[in-house]
Amino acid sequence: MTAIRIDRISKTFVSSRTGEQVVALKDVDLEVSQGEFVAIVGPSGCGKSTLLSIIAGILEPTSGAAYHYDAPILGPSPDRGVLFQDYALFPWLSVRQNISFGPRARGVPSSEWQQEVDRLISVVGLSGFDTRLPHELSGGMRQRCALARMLANEPRTWLMDEPLAAVDLQTRTLLQEEILRIWGEDQPPADRPAVMFITHGIDEAVLLADRVIVLGRRPGRVKADLKIDLNRPRFEHRDLAAEGVLVQQIWDQIRDEARSAILED
Amino acid sequence: MINDYHLLTAKLIIVYQIESQVCLKRKCMSRETRKIQRVASAVTAPIVGCAGLYAAWTAASWWLENPILLPPPNSVLTALVSIMQDELVGDILASLHHLGVGMSFGVTIGFALAVLATQNRLVERLVDPLIELLRPISGIAWIPLAIMMFGVGETVPIFLIAYVSVFPIYINTVAGIAGVDGRLINAAKVLGAPPSTIRWHVILPSALPMILAGFRLSLGVAWMTLIGAELIGGNSGLGWRAFWYEQFFAMNKNLAVILVVGVLGFLFDGIIRLLQARLLRWSPAQSGAAT
Ligand SMILES: Nc1ncnc2c1ncn2[C@@H]1O[C@H](COP(=O)(O)OP(=O)(O)OP(=O)(O)O)[C@@H](O)[C@H]1O
């Protein structure tokens, strides 16, 4: 079953200051199946966040359409959970209040979410921190809190924008493993969410995903779409050699663009 | 010559010390010695400042030798004690009444206009220029008109308080709402929050630091205006009382009233700062400014 379908989406931004047009996405076609973990890589400014925002329903495409389980995406929905790169936690709410924000905002009676929120707090390792405020947490803890907040709505699709970019290496490795576990690596695809995971790290993409999509730049479009046939659970059978080959393949695809991206910016 | 005023200063010093000890206890849970030092200097510095003012004032009144032009501080403090036992409590209550009623109107109007202006372009275009036009005009400027319209009485100070308190709360609320981080609104949207939840549980708390700062500014300017308005257009309250004493050349009592005005203003501001510290504990910027 197709979870996300992107149908010839283009997005052009017009700068309100200079009137200059930026084509962020051009005729992008993409499908993500139910239970599939898709990583998106590409040089800075190629439109990854733009694409994710369109699927999240917080940005409208200039042309084309996006579908979630065959329903056109017209706005945000709790069914499509988003993990923002900069956490976007509510600074005045405690960890617990942040995590329960979704169910509370949707008017779910507290008897139905209390237990689940407690469970999530311990799943993301924040037990004992539930009354802390976001500014009292470390970067990794904030990211885990944001993850739990997304999970509390039990979304059918996870949209994650560079979720691990701002955490240190050890935390990142631990969170990668956590994310795969919570996603349900060992479950059949029908029982787990579809994931769209944006990252700058090609190695991270290869490590986590079933498929890696490479976006090119100016205009943003799909340059390559590679299947990653590594065994799951990934952290139990790591095959560094096979990963390295795949990373190299992908890097070859984007090296030139990445270089020109640096030179232009 | 142990008189009432010595007693009063003694009492004030005791109260001050008790308060500062409460302060000490609260603040010194960790990193104690350095904090004790800081608190000690926070306690002694104002005392030194007040003592300096007291000394300079005493010296100046000696030099002038004219208790009507400049009564010595001792006589002002004695006057303070006597009028406190007499009529001043009623005046304080009258001023609080003017302030309370006036600010309720002003703050409600300013806040409501700000909310409407941020939600509706047309309202913004209508209200914003008016506010900007009226804002630079001091509240005092409207006293003659207010007297003509309402006659001398409590309506004049209430009206002027309401008028001047509209602007800071309006401006700050507009800025606070405009400055809400769009990412938080998006986060709430993707979590399934309906618009009303976003308004009350995302936009309002986000803008609260600015709104409270605006309220504090409103209160400050309202208190400043209150005295002038009562003095010229009122028939009760501290400003009116200060003027009344002046007419009898009781300048020590006049200055005593002014002292009370200053202390009350300081207390109000302190209350708002406490409120800010309580409500904005989540804001890292605020926790430093709490005391
Ligand atoms: N609101 C906007 N207004 C104008 N231009 C925009 C806007 N948002 C994005 N852009 C432009 O669209 C292009 C794609 O932006 P986007 O944020 O999607 O890139 P990205 O792939 O997520 O980059 P990064 O890896 O650096 O996060 C960029 O050139 C950017 O300048």
Ligand SMILES: [Mg+2]
């Ligand atoms: Mg991005």
